[in-house]
Amino acid sequence: xxxxxxxxxxxxxxSGELTLExxxxxxxxxxxxxxxxxxKSRLTRVPASHDVYxxxxxxxxxxxxxxxxxxxxxLIVDTTFLNGWSVSPDLMKRMRASILVMGPLxxxxxxxxxxxxxGCLIGxxxxxxxxxxxxxxxxxxTTSGDxxxxxxxxxxxxxxxxxxxxVGATExxxxxxxxxxxxxxxxxxxxxxxxxxxxxxxxxxGAHIDFAFPATIVVQGSLDLKPVEHEIMCDRLEAGTLLIAxxxxxGTLSLPDAPVDSLELVLEKLSEMGLSxxxxxxxxxxxxxxxxxxxxxxxxxxPYPGFPTDLQxxxxxxxxxxxxxxxxxxxxxxxxxxHVPELQKMGAQISLSGDRATITGVERLxxxxxxxxxxxxxxxLVIAGLAAEGETxxxxxxxLLRGYEGLDQKLRTLGACIEIVRD
Numbered sequence: 001x002x003x004x005x006x007x008x009x010x011x012x013x014x015s016g017e018l019t020l021e022x023x024x025x026x027x028x029x030x031x032x033x034x035x036x037x038x039x040k041s042r043l044t045r046v047p048a049s050h051d052v053y054x055x056x057x058x059x060x061x062x063x064x065x066x067x068x069x070x071x072x073x074x075l076i077v078d079t080t081f082l083n084g085w086s087v088s089p090d091l092m093k094r095m096r097a098s099i100l101v102m103g104p105l106x107x108x109x110x111x112x113x114x115x116x117x118x119g120c121l122i123g124x125x126x127x128x129x130x131x132x133x134x135x136x137x138x139x140x141x142t143t144s145g146d147x148x149x150x151x152x153x154x155x156x157x158x159x160x161x162x163x164x165x166x167v168g169a170t171e172x173x174x175x176x177x178x179x180x181x182x183x184x185x186x187x188x189x190x191x192x193x194x195x196x197x198x199x200x201x202x203x204x205x206g207a208h209i210d211f212a213f214p215a216t217i218v219v220q221g222s223l224d225l226k227p228v229e230h231e232i233m234c235d236r237l238e239a240g241t242l243l244i245a246x247x248x249x250x251g252t253l254s255l256p257d258a259p260v261d262s263l264e265l266v267l268e269k270l271s272e273m274g275l276s277x278x279x280x281x282x283x284x285x286x287x288x289x290x291x292x293x294x295x296x297x298x299x300x301x302x303p304y305p306g307f308p309t310d311l312q313x314x315x316x317x318x319x320x321x322x323x324x325x326x327x328x329x330x331x332x333x334x335x336x337x338x339h340v341p342e343l344q345k346m347g348a349q350i351s352l353s354g355d356r357a358t359i360t361g362v363e364r365l366x367x368x369x370x371x372x373x374x375x376x377x378x379x380x381l382v383i384a385g386l387a388a389e390g391e392t393x394x395x396x397x398x399x400l401l402r403g404y405e406g407l408d409q410k411l412r413t414l415g416a417c418i419e420i421v422r423d
Contacts, residue, residue, distance in 0.1 A: 003423040006378075006394040006408065008385030009367070013251035013290070014414035020239055020257050021047035021405050022073065022232030025310075026194040028097040029171045030201050030230060031055045034077045035062065035104035036179040037205060039227035043075040046232055047405040050398065054095040058087060062101070079227070082108075089115035089146065095402075099127055102148075103172035106139060106155050107179030107221075113149045129169035133160045137176060137184075157182030157221065165190040165215065165303045171198055177219035178207035186217045192304040193262040197233045204228045236262045237310045238404060241379045243267075243288050244314040245411065247275055248321060248387040250292060253414070256285040265299075265307050269315070272297045273322060294318075296326035296361060303332070313339045313380035320348035321387060322361035330355045339377035342370040346384050346392065364389055372396035375403030382407070386416055 022045035032055070034041050046052060048070045056066045059077060062084035067076040085105045092098045092115035105112035116127070131141050131148070139152040157177060162169060170190040175198075177184035189195070199209050199217070205228055208220035239258040246253040247270060260267065260283050267286065271277045273296075276289040296319060301309040309332035319326045320343060330336050337357055340350050345368040349360040367390030372378035378400035385392030394400075397420060400407060408418050 004395070004397050005421050006382060006397050006400070007419050007421050008382055008392045008394065009390070009417040010386065010388060011415055011417040012249065014246045014249045014386070014411065014416055015251040015253065016414040017254040017256065018242060018410050018413065020234040020255060021045070023194055023197070023235035023237070024049055024051060024403055025167075025237070026197045027052060027232045028055050029100050029194065029198050030232065031059060031075070031077065032097070032100040032104055033175050033198060033201055033205075034059070034064070034079055034227075035082065035101055035108055036175060036225045037079050037227045039080055040076060040078040041227040042229045043077070044073060044231045045234075046073045046075045047235070048073070049405045050402045051095055051097060054091060055097065058091050058098055058101065061088060061091065085109040085111050086113040087115070092116065099130065099168060100172055100175070102130060102134070102150065103174070103176035104179060106134060106137075106150055106152060107176045110153065110155065111149070111151045113147065115146050116148065129162055129164070129166050130172045133169065133173045134176065136160050155180050157184040159185040159187065161187040162189065164188070167192050167195060170195055170217070174198060174202065174209075174217065174219060178202045178205065178209070178221045179223070179225060180221045181223055182221060184219045184221065185212070186219070188215050189217045190303060191215060193233060193236060193259065201228055201230050204230065234259050237308065239263060239286075240266050240308070240311045241314050241404070241407070242410065243270065243286070244311070244318050245383045245386060246288060246414065247273075247290050247294070248318050248383050250290045251414070252287070252289045254285070254287045256280065258284070258286045260284060260286055265305060266311055269297050269299055269307070273318075293323035294321060294361070296322040296324035296359070298327040300329040301332050309333055309336060310376050312336060313376040314383055316340065316350070316357060316359060317343060317348075317380040317383040319359040320350065320361060320365060320384065322359075325358060325360045328357045328359065330357070336374070338373040339380045342377070342381055343384055345370055346388055348384070366390055367392040369393045369395075372399050375399045379404070379407070382411070382418065386411070386418070
C-alpha cells in the first residue's frame with residue numbers, strides 16, 4: 001500500500017469565501033434510517049467522504065441499491081428489496097456509525113447481528129445505552145466474541161431514561177421507535193442539530209415526533225414509513241474547522257451558508273479571542289476577520305448546546321497561538337486529547353492533567369512529522385501546520401478523509417500550501 005501523508009507549509013494569511021458540505025454526522029444516520037422504508041429515497045448535499053462510501057457499502061450489503069453522484073452530491077437509495085440483517089465485521093470495524101443500523105433492522109426484521117463498531121481512537125464510547133434501550137423494547141441480546149445479536153418477536157414501545165444524552169443512542173432509539181406502532185419516550189435525549197435533522201427525516205417518512213420537558217422526545221411510530229427526499233443540513237463542524245484554520249493564519253473567511261444558530265458558543269469563543277465575527281442576514285452565514293494578538297479563552301466540552309467536543313482539537317491548536325493561558329476541560333470522550341503530544345512536537349506549550357489541558361500560547365509553532373489519531377485531531381494538526389514555520393507532515397490521513405470532503409482543496413482555494421502525498 002502507498003505511504004500517504006499530508007504535507008503542509010505556511011503560506012501566510014488565508015482568505016476567501018467557501019460553501020459547506022452536508023454534515024457527516026447527519027448524513028450517516030439519515031442513510032441508516034432508510035432501512036425503515038421500502039422504496040426509493042433521494043438525499044442531496046451528500047459529502048463524498050470515506051464514511052459515506054462505507055455506509056453505502058453497508059446498505060448494499062443489506063440488499064439496497066445505492067447510486068451516488070459525487071458531482072451532484074446526490075444519493076439515490078432503493079430499499080425495496082432490502083433483505084439482510086447482518087453486517088460484516090469488516091464494515092463494523094471501519095466505521096462506528098455502522099451501529100446505527102441496529103435500531104432500523106430491529107424495527108424492520110426483528111433481528112440484527114453486528115460486530116462491535118470501530119472508528120476513531122477517542123474513547124470507549126460504549127454501546128450499552130443502545131442495548132439497554134433495545135432490551136426495554138423487548139429484544140433479547142446475546143454476545144459471542146466481538147459479535148452482538150439482537151432478536152425480538154415484536155419490538156414494543158417504551159419509556160427510556162438515558163444515563164447520558166448520547167447522540168448515537170438517541171438516534172438509534174428514535175429510528176427503532178419510528179418504525180413500530182405505539183408511543184416511545186426518550187428522556188434525557190440528545191438534542192444536537194444532527195438529531196433534529198434526523199427527526200425531520202423521520203417525520204417526512206410518516207412518524208409523529210414531538211418534544212416534552214425536560215429534554216424528552218416523544219415518538220408515535222408507523223409500520224408504513226415512506227421513502228423521502230431530503231437535503232442534508234450544512235456541516236457546522238466543517239464550518240468551525242474552516243473558521244479556526246483561517247483564524248490561526250491571521251486571515252479572513254466568509255461562509256455564506258454557515259448555520260450560525262448551531263455555532264453560537266463556538267462563535268462566542270472566537271469573538272472572546274478578539275476575532276471579528278459578522279453574522280449574515282436572517283442569522284445565516286458568517287464572516288471572520290482575524291486580529292493579533294489573540295486572547296486566550298477557556299471552555300468545557302459538553303453535549304449541545306455546549307461547546308462541541310468535535311471542535312476541541314482544532315481550538316487546542318488555535319489556543320496554542322494565543323497570547324496567554326487557556327484551559328480546556330474535555331468531558332465527553334476520555335481519549336480526546338491524543339493530539340496534544342503531537343502539537344507539543346510542533347512547539348505548543350500544553351500541560352495535561354487528566355481530562356484538562358492547560359495551554360500557554362507561543363509566538364510560533366514549528367513544522368514536524370506528526371500522527372493523526374482521529375478525524376478532529378487530523379484537522380487540528382493541519383491547522384497547526386498552516387500556521388507553523390517550515391514543513392509539517394501528517395500521517396494517519398485516512399481519518400481526515402473519513403470526516404471531510406476535500407478539506408485540502410478548500411484550504412488551497414484560500415491560498416494554503418497543502419497537499420496529499422502518496423509515495
